[in-house]
Amino acid sequence: xxxxxxxxxxxxxxxxxxxxxxxxxxxxxxxxxxxxxxxxxxxxxxxxxxxxxxxxxxxxxxxxxxxxxxxxxxxxxxxxxxxxxxxxxxxxxxxxxxxxxxxxxxxxxxxxxxxxxxxxxxxxxxxxxxxxxxxxxxxxxxxxxxxxxxxxxxxxxxxxxxxxxxx
Numbered sequence: 001x002x003x004x005x006x007x008x009x010x011x012x013x014x015x016x017x018x019x020x021x022x023x024x025x026x027x028x029x030x031x032x033x034x035x036x037x038x039x040x041x042x043x044x045x046x047x048x049x050x051x052x053x054x055x056x057x058x059x060x061x062x063x064x065x066x067x068x069x070x071x072x073x074x075x076x077x078x079x080x081x082x083x084x085x086x087x088x089x090x091x092x093x094x095x096x097x098x099x100x101x102x103x104x105x106x107x108x109x110x111x112x113x114x115x116x117x118x119x120x121x122x123x124x125x126x127x128x129x130x131x132x133x134x135x136x137x138x139x140x141x142x143x144x145x146x147x148x149x150x151x152x153x154x155x156x157x158x159x160x161x162x163x164x165x166x167x
Contacts, residue, residue: 077120078130084165085112088158097132110141111159117142119166 082096089108096109109131116127117138124135131138149156 078116078122078127081116081119081166082112082130085115085162088162088165097130110145111162113138113141114145114159115163115166119163
């Protein structure tokens with residue numbers, strides 16, 4: 001179950017933290033929920049160590065809030081993706097948020113939006129804010145890049161190389 005959530009993000013589950021977390025929860029006579037196990041596994045796979053004494057997630061915590069804990073600093077992965085893509089295409093980092101529509105700037109921006117959507121748990125509106133765009137622009141970028149990858153194998157290889165560089 002945890003692997004279903006981790007593998008699309010390029011993360012590998014680690015069974016030890018999940019087992020440890022379950023032990024902590026059962027020591028306190030509480031059942032560890034699937035959300036708790038998922039959170040600990042994602043934090044560990046993402047390189048963020050889980051807290052030594054994790055607070056139990058109760059039913060009062062809304063499920064949509066779990067995603068807020070996946071990356072402690074959600075801005076960092078997006079900025080990292082923007083830097084990698086800008087460097088790959090030889091453009092200035094500022095072009096990731098510029099209003100320029102020329103293909104030499106818009107295509108790398110679309111690739112960065114696509115990679116952000118596929119490798120982070122961020123919502124489309126959150127991604128759009130980091131690129132100073134609307135969520136529908138992000139959705140268009142994802143669809144455009146997927147379409148281009150299906151038609152152009154060289155472009156698909158470039159995107160695959162970028163995705164590998166992010167790992």
